[in-house]
Amino acid sequence: MTMRAHAHVVIVGAGIAGCSTAFHLSQLGWKDIFVIDKGPLWETGGSTTHAPGLIFQTNYSKMMTEFAKYTVKTLKPLRYAGEQCLYQVGGIEVAATSARWEELKRKQGTALAYGLDAYLLTPAEVKAKIPLIDESRILGGYYVPTDSDVRGWYCAAALASRAENAGVEFVGNIEVLDIQTHNGRVRRGHKSGIHYLRSHRALYKRLGFSPRRQGRAALSLDGRGAPACLHRTTA
Numbered sequence: 328m329t330m331r332a333h334a335h336v337v338i339v340g341a342g343i344a345g346c347s348t349a350f351h352l353s354q355l356g357w358k359d360i361f362v363i364d365k366g367p368l369w370e371t372g373g374s375t376t377h378a379p380g381l382i383f384q385t386n387y388s389k390m391m392t393e394f395a396k397y398t399v400k401t402l403k404p405l406r407y408a409g410e411q412c413l414y415q416v417g418g419i420e421v422a423a424t425s426a427r428w429e430e431l432k433r434k435q436g437t438a439l440a441y442g443l444d445a446y447l448l449t450p451a452e453v454k455a456k457i458p459l460i461d462e463s464r465i466l467g468g469y470y471v472p473t474d475s476d477v478r479g480w481y482c483a484a485a486l487a488s489r490a491e492n493a494g495v496e497f498v499g500n501i502e503v504l505d506i507q508t509h510n511g512r513v514r515r516g517h518k519s520g521i522h523y524l525r526s527h528r529a530l531y532k533r534l535g536f537s538p539r540r541q542g543r544a545a546l547s548l549d550g551r552g553a554p555a556c557l558h559r560t561t562a
């Protein structure tokens with residue numbers, strides 16, 4: 328395996344954001360996309376690997392609610408290693424004070440206005456769904472049946488697998504050390520758009536680099552005029 332020297336789009340990070348970006352760009356017909364992660368694929372050790380993965384869709388921002396609805400719709404049919412990625416278990420928030428109960432009523436109104444099915448439950452109805460709860464201590468619950476629980480990195484891996492089928496290349500165990508910029512912008516072109524990567528000596532051997540050159544390899548963006556899309560990761 329040799330390290331590629333050019334890519335139209337380089338995405339740093341194969342967590343849910345990087346894999347989803349690669350998947351969506353590939354579905355839009357973008358070609359020559361390269362995704363790098365410093366950790367092993369797909370359980371990279373980033374936040375996506377650790378998250379319990381709760382998806383509560385209600386948000387006072389309509390855009391965020393739409394994003395969450397789209398996320399559920401996109402992840403629901405996905406499978407990784409034969410197992411489903413998303414479990415549509417439903418989400419319940421409970422109110423123990425009257426102020427909180429008013430808030431949950433407001434939430435339901437917002438959800439319905441945004442086209443999300445949402446219900447107010449009596450304490451007994453909450454108890455029927457969550458037997459552990461002490462219904463004498465709550466005023467009621469807010470229930471969204473389509474809220475879900477996901478296995479974060481399974482979702483990332485499943486999206487990545489679809490992206491790979493569309494030609495996207497993913498490489499793990501490579502750490503990006505620097506992104507060169509000029510006047511606040513990522514530079515591109517064979518001479519200017521150099522990204523320096525570094526990883527372990529053993530990995531370099533595996534990739535075919537001389538150990539003497541350990542610590543440095545060059546990856547340049549091509550100069551075809553398309554925007555360089557670099558995702559700065561949160562990790």
Ligand SMILES: Cc1cc2nc3c(=O)[nH]c(=O)nc-3n(C[C@H](O)[C@H](O)[C@H](O)COP(=O)(O)OP(=O)(O)OC[C@H]3O[C@@H](n4cnc5c(N)ncnc54)[C@H](O)[C@@H]3O)c2cc1C
Nearest residue numbers: 340342343344364365371373374375378380381502503560
């Ligand atoms: C304990 C915990 C619980 C959470 N619970 C929830 C929840 O219930 N619901 C919810 O919606 N969200 C939850 N989150 C948040 C959610 O997990 C994150 O928002 C999401 O996973 C971020 O995805 P990401 O792809 O941006 O980042 P990450 O998954 O962290 O991916 C970034 C990737 O970039 C790689 N990387 C970083 N630097 C470099 C570099 N220099 N070179 C190469 N690769 C690099 C990392 O290895 C990593 O794989 C939780 C997070 C945590 C930690």
